[in-house]
Amino acid sequence: MLDIRFVRDNIDKVAKALKDRGEETAALKGIIDIENKRRDLIAETDKLRNRRNLISKEVGRLKARGEAAGDLMAEVLGFADRLKELEESLHDVEDKVRTILLGIANIPHASVPIGLDEDDNTEVRRVGEPRRFNFEPKNHWDIGGRLGILDFDRAVKITGARFAVYIGLGARLERALINFMLDIHTRENSYIEIFPPVLVNSDSMTGTGQLPKFRDDIFKIEGWDYFLIPTAEVPVTNIHRGEVLEAKNLPLYYTAYTPCFRAEAGSHGRDTRGLIRQHQFNKVELVKFVTPETSYEELEKLTGNAEEILKRLEIPYRVVDLCTGDLGFSAAKTYDIEVWLPGQQRYREISSCSNFEDYQARRAGIRYRPEGRKKNELVHTLNGSGLAVGRTLVAILENYQQEDGSVIIPEALRPYMGVDRIS
């Protein structure tokens, strides 16, 4: 959420930001009027409340002395209805302002390339050489199917489309990857491990920005104000919702493995086969709470932490700087990490690392008290996948496949697998 005072004073900047994102600016129309109305209402209600408070005190004094106070009490009754009306209008207008603000996307950082869609993203770096195959590399669903470690047909029976059953060494590989990632992040990069609830309430979903705008993308539990998390970002960021953090405890680094659930509304026909786009998938997430002046430096470090996993696994990837049109709703800047998939002959997103600046912190009320200063400030929040586990498994199957259909396990993963090949 943007600061209403910022919006009021910089309406042109906000409009340009939305335009750069390719979003409607209609929401901005009238927000200034509503905000002015809000402030007028505050002035008027406060004036009446002040009068009422003064009178009430006087009534108290008079009654203590046993004197009559009927006239004063009558005066308050004279404007009681008016005050009630004003308070209701104020309530109403405050809700309106908040609703509009909740629907306005974050302002992209100045360094974000202007562009329409993913074709305008800027490649930042490429790491690792795609392997040359002396045979036609297969898709991961073919590899996994033949090895008997992935079963999509039975998942349809159990649940439906966009689910998978992992079997035997397939299940073990998924679990090995989770442990491998968590171990690196906790032991080498001092992230604190979290295992959060995977059902969250609507306040949490609003805090990180999924609600109210992206209701269709998430699963809701019928009859409850509970939602299945689309990412661990939601419960982990909301750990500190409504809190004032100690400056000396910042930056805070958290990592969490969770299953993630996405409705994938509007992506019918895309990635219908295989593990790439599932309703349920595993992810190890990295979340940071930092002071504003360090957040961009922290974004670079966080992205590096995610990249480290692919380096250890020796899988080629590239990092792209998302353009304004591809940037997520709450993010000010995002780096995507894309792995090379020989089966598709292209790079596919495996991690998204973002700096939200104070956008989520303002929604969720996450502040800190800066050293030596009196006023509390909003923290900056960041998060990134470190990594999407299912897609990492895909990358391993496709990059490490052999002509005979077997798959070699990357060196770094062997202690977690207990075997060096799946065949």
Added chain:
RNA sequence: GGAGAGGUGGCUGAGUGGUCGAAAGCGGCGGUCUCGAAAACCGUUGUGGGGGCAACUCCACCGUGGGUUCGAAUCCCACCUUCUCCGCCA
């Protein structure tokens, strides 16, 4: 699921209708003392918002949302939540 007791400032904890935004203690910060520190003593110390260049001033906030009243931390209703006992349960 049933019965009961609670939710007050960073923490502990008083406050059951009228200068209560809230006693007291602890903690924090500043100072005196000290070579320095501790102790002791003195002072200070919640959040958000409106107006004002500022000094300052006003409003709101005692789990959340409603209600009663001239006036609510205090009374009423609903909800959330914590604890204890019983039941159930991986």
